[in-house]
Amino acid sequence: DGGITQSPKYLFRKEGQNVTLSCEQNLNHDAMYWYRQDPGQGLRLIYYSQIVNDFQKGDIAEGYSVSREKKESFPLTVTSAQKNPTAFYLCASSFPRTVGNEKLFFGSGTQLSVL
C-alpha cells in the first residue's frame, strides 16, 4: 500500500536530549513537509523540502533540523534548543504544485512528550 509512515507513534524526550522522528513515503512524491500541531492551534510548518538535498525553513524552524538524503525519507530532529517540544508532529508529502496535484498526504503523526 502506498502511503506515509511515521515512527514512532509516541516518543519521550529527556531534558537536553536530541530526538529524531522518522518519515518515509512510497508515493514517489517530490515534496515533503513537517508540521507541528498544538491543542487549539492550526498546523504550523517547521521545514519543507521540494527535492533531494534541498530544504527550507518554515514558520517555526528554530530548535529543529532536517535532512533529505533520499526522496523517500525526511527525518526531523528535535534538538535540545527546542524548549517546548511537546506536540503532535505530522509529516506530509505532495507532488509539486501543478493543477490537480495540490493534495497533501499526511502520515499518522508522532506524539512527542517531555519527561
Add this chain to the structure above:
Amino acid sequence: QKEVEQDPGPLSVPEGAIVSLNCTYSNSAFQYFMWYRQYSRKGPELLMYTYSSGNKEDGRFTAQVDKSSKYISLFIRDSQPSDSATYLCAMSFSGGYNKLIFGAGTRLAVHP
C-alpha cells in the same frame, strides 16, 4: 490577528443534522481553499478543495467560498456519528509549492 480564524468549538449536533463549519481570513491573496478532516490522533485527510468563489459539492459535503467577504464554509448534510472529527480549513497562495496556512480546527461531535 491570525491570518485564518476558525471557531474551535466543540460543536455537538444530533445525527441527521446539517452542520455548518466556517473560517474567515484576512489576506486577499489566498487563492486555494481546502477542508481537511482529522480523526483523533491521526493525520488530516483532504475532504474538499476549491480555488474559486462559489459552491462545490461532493456527496454530503458542500464547500462554499466567498472571496469578497473572505469567508469559507463547509456544510455537511445528513450528518453521521462517523463524521465526528476535527475539521481544519486551509488556504494557500498561488505559486510553486503547497505551503498551507491552517485554521485551528473545529471539533465536531455527532451523537446518535
